Amino acid sequence: VEAAGSLSQGATAYLAMEPGDCHGDTASVDALVAAGVGRVVMGMRHPSAHQRGSAIDALLRNGIRVDVLGEASSSCSEEQLQAALRKCLAVNEALIHFTTMRRPLSVLKYAMTLDGKIAATTGHSAWVSGEQARARVFELRARSDAVIVGGQTVRRDNPNLPPRRENGHTPTRIVLSRGLDLPEVANLWNVAIAPTIVCTQKGARRDFQASLRAKGVEVVEFDFLSPAAVADYCYERGFLQLLWECGGTLAAPAIAGNVIHKLMVFVAPKIIGGPYAPTPIGELGFVEMTQALRLVETETCAVGPDMQTVGYLASTSGGLARQALLLAGQGAVSSGANAERGGVETLCSLQPEAEPGTQWCTRERASETVVEFYKAWDRYGALSNFSYHPVSVPSSGGALREWASVEHFYQASKFGADGA
Numbered sequence: 001v002e003a004a005g006s007l008s009q010g011a012t013a014y015l016a017m018e019p020g021d022c023h024g025d026t027a028s029v030d031a032l033v034a035a036g037v038g039r040v041v042m043g044m045r046h047p048s049a050h051q052r053g054s055a056i057d058a059l060l061r062n063g064i065r066v067d068v069l070g071e072a073s074s075s076c077s078e079e080q081l082q083a084a085l086r087k088c089l090a091v092n093e094a095l096i097h098f099t100t101m102r103r104p105l106s107v108l109k110y111a112m113t114l115d116g117k118i119a120a121t122t123g124h125s126a127w128v129s130g131e132q133a134r135a136r137v138f139e140l141r142a143r144s145d146a147v148i149v150g151g152q153t154v155r156r157d158n159p160n161l162p163p164r165r166e167n168g169h170t171p172t173r174i175v176l177s178r179g180l181d182l183p184e185v186a187n188l189w190n191v192a193i194a195p196t197i198v199c200t201q202k203g204a205r206r207d208f209q210a211s212l213r214a215k216g217v218e219v220v221e222f223d224f225l226s227p228a229a230v231a232d233y234c235y236e237r238g239f240l241q242l243l244w245e246c247g248g249t250l251a252a253p254a255i256a257g258n259v260i261h262k263l264m265v266f267v268a269p270k271i272i273g274g275p276y277a278p279t280p281i282g283e284l285g286f287v288e289m290t291q292a293l294r295l296v297e298t299e300t301c302a303v304g305p306d307m308q309t310v311g312y313l314a315s316t317s318g319g320l321a322r323q324a325l326l327l328a329g330q331g332a333v334s335s336g337a338n339a340e341r342g343g344v345e346t347l348c349s350l351q352p353e354a355e356p357g358t359q360w361c362t363r364e365r366a367s368e369t370v371v372e373f374y375k376a377w378d379r380y381g382a383l384s385n386f387s388y389h390p391v392s393v394p395s396s397g398g399a400l401r402e403w404a405s406v407e408h409f410y411q412a413s414k415f416g417a418d419g420a
Contacts, residue, residue, distance in 0.1 A: 001035035008035035016043045016088045020051035029058045039065040043088030047099040089320045094241040108244045110280040111266040121274040123156045129266045132304030144171045145239035150250035151177035160187045170194045180205040191216040227254035252282030258316045267307045
């Protein structure tokens with residue numbers, strides 16, 4: 001409205017969502033009133049219950065007409081209403097997800113070759129995708145509150161994780177490392193570029209923690225470090241969107257822990273080969289293709305020489321259609337006033353039916369009486385065969401022999417009584 005100047009007098013302003021600020025800032029409403037607009041059209045009411053309707057009431061008190069998509073008669077067709085609602089939901093999806101699911105929207109991004117590799121066997125990965133794809137990643141970083149990587153990414157790639165947008169939003173950089181097996185010198189420790197948070201297990205490398213804090217890096221200790229615990233922590237800090245740019249070792253527990261909601265994947269027309277070359281997703285414990293996780297509301301397009309696919313995990317998010325259902329139940333979007341013309345009901349028809357036994361992810365925690373240790377990343381993962389902890393087992397001669405893990409001992413035992 002500032003750029004429009006006098007042209008705003010009596011004009012109609014179109015907003016994707018009812019304006020609102022958790023700190024009570026009314027600058028948006030004040031600007032509309034001061035500009036003299038005569039009408040405001042909103043795509044939806046504010047998703048937060050304690051802010052919903054406040055801006056609308058303020059505009060009405062100042063004599064400005066307010067219309068909300070789907071709540072009044074309209075000459076728009078069903079297809080137009082559906083398209084408009086989808087765009088309003090998409091542009092506000094991080095805030096909507098934060099409000100309805102009580103957790104930041106987590107986006108997992110990776111680029112891989114045609115044979116499903118994110119790097120060569122040596123770990124070299126610059127670059128899998130082309131410049132156009134990387135430009136989209138920079139844009140996504142600039143829209144995120146934090147970018148998350150694991151310790152392996154720091155050790156192997158020494159990333160900076162910049163948004164590459166001058167004078168734009170700079171996301172916080174978050175590193176997950178249980179044992180703090182991290183280099184003394186790394187680009188992420190330079191907080192002049194952007195703030196950095198290191199999340200670790202309580203008590204890990206106290207001296208190194210002090211060294212990081214002296215450099216301005218924030219260190220946060222967890223009783224049990226997991227992707228879910230970090231997501232909850234980020235929710236408490238008010239982060240709306242998290243971008244996970246990690247390797248398969250961290251991506252797998254993030255998916256298994258119902259943390260990842262959306263994926264952005266680039267497939268480059270390249271083949272690197274190698275049975276030990278890293279893949280984007282680590283072990284999930286699935287043994288049949290019927291267990292594969294489904295994506296909904298997928299969109300695929302060419303980005304330069306690469307193909308990009310964006311979609312939502314059906315089990316943890318359900319996409320925009322799921323959010324529309326939740327918002328309709330809360331009264332943030334219309335589900336009935338103009339429902340015969342489309343709106344939420346039509347949008348939700350795009351959502352595939354859930355397979356038998358499928359349930360939406362909830363935030364309820366597992367019972368503390370359940371000891372989960374099948375996977376190394378479970379709460380009691382140290383009991384797992386695959387946990388990277390050495391074990392000492394008596395050999396047939398009585399002497400103790402150390403094995404890298406229980407799984408190493410188990411596999412070696414197939415070839416001898418004591419693995420010899």
